[in-house]
Amino acid sequence: MTDMDPAAMTTAPITPEALPDLETLALLVAIDVQGSIGAGARARGISQPAASARIREAEARWRLRLLERSPRGSRLTSEGRTVVAWSRRVLDEVQILTTGVASLRSDREATLRVAASLTVAEFLLPRWLGRLNARVPDLRPRMLVVNSAGVEELVRSGAADVGFVESTVVARDLLVRRVDTDELCVVVSPEDPWADRATPLSGADVLSRRWVLREPGSGTRRTFEDAVGGEPACALEAGSTAALLGAVVAGLGPGVVSRRAVQAAVEAGTVREVFTDLDLTRPVHAVLRPGRRHHGHVDTLVGIAAAVRRES
Template sequence: MTPDVDMETLRLLVDLAELNSLSAAAQARGISQPAASARLRSFEARWRVTVADRSPRGTALTTDGLAIVSWARTVLHEVDLMRAALTALSDERHAELEVAASLTIAEFILPRWLGELRSRSVVVRPRLHVVNSEKVAELVRSRTVDVGFIESAAVPRDLAHRLVGSDQLAVVVDPRHPWARRSTPVPHEALRNEAWVLRETGSGTRSTFERALRFEPHLAMEADSTTALIGAARAGVGPAVVSRRAVASELETGRLVEVTTDLDLWRPLTAIWLMERRLPDSVDALLRIARAGTTRRPST
């Protein structure tokens, strides 16, 4: 079997031709002069050709050695071009960041995280899939995305996960709703009898509310859009349950009123990914940013 050409020896020969000194060529290659001499002897033995003449005055290339250097320059040029192309291709792939996030995270939190990621000179081109928490997990399992962010208290057991923060839901009503004038928490029985404006089944908002309520609520309207829920609440369709972040401006202007209840409406914000999948550096950096900059639930 014909042996492979040793690229490092070819680079040593090119350096020897350009520097006219084996010592200088060895230094350029980051090896000792004895190691460089041994490398040349091994090359000569392998290919049964003499590439250099040794004398007290130094080491000089033979006619065969000069011919090999001429060929080596062409080969090494192509190798270097290929290396640069592979590096560029790798960088291009690593710049792509597939993320899935449930609605509140996607609309109110994730853009800030991605902005911070870019400000740290991490080159990414994120592609964001906005779906509910249940579908985020499906996209992670199918390897469609590198990482997902969910708002549900129930974390899929088959996926790796990391808590990155917390979010609080709010029960909001139109100012004309009877609950808007209450100064005490709405009784649980009244909550049970009300018809609600809620997100669809599978969303983190819906599961958090049902877990806190401890029974299946009556529905006045169901939607997969937070904007639609807010609009329905403002129109008097019924009380809505949404992230407090999503209704901050409506609460400040009085277009909606937050209702006091005894329900625990805090929910975790969790990153999920495949257990066997190594996280890209960009995802690892994104998770560190998320952990550092997200609201934490107050300790009780």
Template sequence: MTPDLEGAEVLVAVDEYGSIGAAARRLGITQPAASARLRAMEARWGLTLVERSARGSQLTDEGRAVAGWGRAAFERVAALQAGLEALRGRHDRDLRVAASLTVAGYLVPRWLGELRARYQAATPQLMVVNSAAVVDRVREGTADLGFIETPDLPSDLAVRKVGEDALAVVAHPSHAWARRDRPVDRDELAQEPLVLREPGSGTRRTFEAALGASPQVAMEASSTASLVGAVIAGIAPGVVAERAVIAAVQNGDVVPVATIVDARRPLSVVWSRERRLSRTAEALVAIATAGSATMRP
């Protein structure tokens, strides 16, 4: 039989405060309820734990022994609860986020700012890698959440769409495409050497899927800044996230090129189905999802 914790709690309180009435007040219950718990415990175990008289109630020798064991048990329960709360607090504070380049550069900082406003004790860590590496980090457990920008969604992870993004083809103002009055078609895109992100990036995978062919590579860049810089330098037209090139277009450093290719992509958050999300991780997912309506540049 499992111990009667409610009865033991009353017994310990009687031992500490000297009477059933005082014990009941300390526990926030009525005196009849406290007496009923003690009687139920005595009947269950066939013991007399409290001697009741007109002068009050006193613990028997057996009652004092049980009260001592109960006190030790409650101290252990309190230590267990304190330990669990400490672990949960650390679990909620420490949030490891991996994000692909565009999401990390233009969206995640805003989301983390809102998260910190809600949970000031949160200490998120942001790792910026391409989409394939984001998925790997979530799988291996070195990231709690991963934000990716690719149409290739992992089937072994939990996935939630948080928005949509689009790619743009941009060229140096002196390039022939910058002066065209008709869209560039698929064949022209496939034949023209381009500045592209590295294999494994969501930008590269989205463009290849939209193009339906392997593009010609003039240069591969592992960062958006270096990709845009290569286009500004006149190396070749480039494929980049729309939001990442707004300033360069406004400054006249590059020119957006109209194409017939629809290169939109989902922005998603992924996490392991095997590991429970902390409260801060759940909050970040909710913040990102709620912000999806205003994510377009």
């Protein structure tokens, strides 16, 4: 066999005709292990004539003699043994590739990446995931907690398999499924001028004060501004419900927050709820990226979320 320059072997373009057939390589290895073409064919689950035809086709393609044929049987030539040595390496690497790909796929399928806005993550998603775990114990959900705009971006980029937001407006480039409803309420400190107010707040009342609000991009803030029909003055932007309530208790101004999030504080008297004539209800949506094959358990989780709402 003619020696080849190793550099030429690595840089020469591979044509489709030169690509090795993996089954032929496996057959050659089996012939080497079993000691004959007949035994090698049986090990690969094919007939001896089919094995002979496959070897002849490879010899014609590569212009090499791989087997010495005689009345006593066939055995590998020196070129054949060299090809077998290379074949073992190729088949080992293919096994690594297929095993690795399967591992990546199973890991991805075992991990469900769920992005959720703060209210959903704190008060709704844990219950949904608990029910999902009861159905699919081996699934490993990963929760990504950001504001509503962040949820949409994570889904859009593919970094999350599904997102949940509580907002009246969702980006039009995403698929939207309504799963629940949330309601906001206005709260103040017990010392606030509105603490004992008897009449509901109007939009004009809202715009007369400076507010403790969530950051821009938050579904809570977006819903509040839509209901008011403007942008209330902001005394403090809070990145979490706890920070918002702390600022309200400290007297920085009235705040608006999910009723779910503030119920305990209202019952404890830490803050007072102030009623309004605004529509502060908002849908909770599941959002998905269109045109993308969804994780196998996305529909299960979305269905659970909708079912929990119907039970409530």
